[in-house]
Each structure stands twice: as C-alpha cells, then as structure tokens.
Amino acid sequence: MTALFKGGIAATAIMLATMAGAQESTNRVDVKTDWNVFAEPPAKPTECWGVAIPKETVNTDSDGRIKSVKRGEILLFVTYRAxxxxxxxxxxxxxxxxENSFVSLTIGDTKFDLFTEGEWAWPASSGDDSKILAAMKRGANAVLTGRSSRGTVTKDTFSLFGFTAAADSAENFCKG
Incomplete structure (x- = not known):
C-alpha cells in the first residue's frame, strides 16, 4: 500500500467521523444492509469505497481476560478508484x-494475514485483495484479530451482509 493511499484512507476515516453515531457525511452515496458506500468527490468521484463498523468487539489481555480499552474508529474498507x-x-x-505484527482476517474456514503499519492493516498484494474479496462475497462474517503496541489482543467481527452489493455500488460509482 502506498503512503499516498494510506494518507487518503486516514483522511477518509477522519471525514467519516462516526458512522455508529449515525452522523451523516455529505459523500455517502449508498447503503447496503451493514455496509455504507462513499464517493469522493461526490460529483465525479475518483475514489469510492464501501465501509463497515464491527458488530462485536472483544479486547483481551495477554492472559485472555476481557479488558476495557479505549480505541478510535474501527473500520473495514474496500476501495475502488476511477x-x-x-x-x-x-x-x-x-x-x-x-510493531512487525500481522492482523489475522478469518472468513469462514479461510484465514488471511494482513500487514500492519501504525493503525492500518492491508493485504500484501492485489492478488491477495482478490482472494479476500471473493471470500467476503461468499462469507457471512469477517473476524479481524490484531495485537496492539501495548499487548492487547482485539477481535472485531464485521457482518458481510450487504458487502457484495456495496462493493459493486462503490465500483460502479467510480466508473462514472
């Protein structure tokens, strides 16, 4: 993932504010069950994405005990560009x-490792993206498990209901 892309996604996440709080964003163009679709800029988009928030989040310490932690936004994206x-x-x-950790992405019986940098994680290649997208289109849930710089293990479960329609919508918005 390029630094430019990561910066764009970070800016996007800031722009989204908090979807959980139902705060409206002027660039949301579609909603598909558990996924929202955004386009930037809205009139003639050059970047479009589907995004979801987790349905369940569990944070544990190194001994597996559930703990309360403060986290920023937790978001899963699929992005298309014009x-x-x-x-x-x-x-x-x-x-x-x-540092030097991976996020485990599990969909059904299939597991993928995502590379991390800062607060972001992504697949190693576009080929891996394609495999993950195919699994997401077939699956019901995506479970992402990561480890914070403080040692907390997090497990975030995202619904994939509406994912295929949201991905198609985002792709179509960026085709013009």
Missing part, C-alpha cells in the same frame, strides 16, 4: 498495532 484500481481491502483497528 483510475481502474479495484477492490483494495484495508482495516483500521483504532489503535497502533504492535
């Missing part, structure tokens, strides 16, 4: 991930 870039998966856990 330049033809299609279906990039990314995740922000709302905290800095442990």
């Amino acid at each position: 330049d033809g870039t299609a279906g990039e998966v990314s995740f922000t856990g709302g905290y800095p991930f442990a």
Whole structure:
C-alpha cells in the first residue's frame, strides 16, 4: 500500500467521523444492509469505497481476560478508484498495532494475514485483495484479530451482509 493511499484512507476515516453515531457525511452515496458506500468527490468521484463498523468487539489481555480499552474508529474498507484500481481491502483497528505484527482476517474456514503499519492493516498484494474479496462475497462474517503496541489482543467481527452489493455500488460509482 502506498503512503499516498494510506494518507487518503486516514483522511477518509477522519471525514467519516462516526458512522455508529449515525452522523451523516455529505459523500455517502449508498447503503447496503451493514455496509455504507462513499464517493469522493461526490460529483465525479475518483475514489469510492464501501465501509463497515464491527458488530462485536472483544479486547483481551495477554492472559485472555476481557479488558476495557479505549480505541478510535474501527473500520473495514474496500476501495475502488476511477483510475481502474479495484477492490483494495484495508482495516483500521483504532489503535497502533504492535510493531512487525500481522492482523489475522478469518472468513469462514479461510484465514488471511494482513500487514500492519501504525493503525492500518492491508493485504500484501492485489492478488491477495482478490482472494479476500471473493471470500467476503461468499462469507457471512469477517473476524479481524490484531495485537496492539501495548499487548492487547482485539477481535472485531464485521457482518458481510450487504458487502457484495456495496462493493459493486462503490465500483460502479467510480466508473462514472
């Protein structure tokens, strides 16, 4: 993932504020069950994305005991661009991930490792993005498990209901 892309996603996350609080954003163009679709800029979008918030979040210490922690926004994205870039998966856990760690993404019986940098995680290649997208279209839930720089293990469960329609919508908005 390029620094420019990560910066764009970070700015996007800030713009979204908090979807959980039902705060409206002027660039939301569609809603598909548990997924929202955004386009930037809205009139002639160059970047479009589907995004979801977790249905369940569990934070544990190194001994597996549930603990209360403060986290920022927790979001799962699939991004498309008008330049033809299609279906990039990314995740922000709302905290800095442990250095040199991975986030585990599990959909059904299939597991993927996402690389981390700061508060962001993403697949290693566009080929991995394609495999993850195919699994997301078939699955019911995506479970992302990461480890914070403080050692907290987080497990975030996202619904995939509406994912296929949201991904298609985001892709179509960026095609013009």
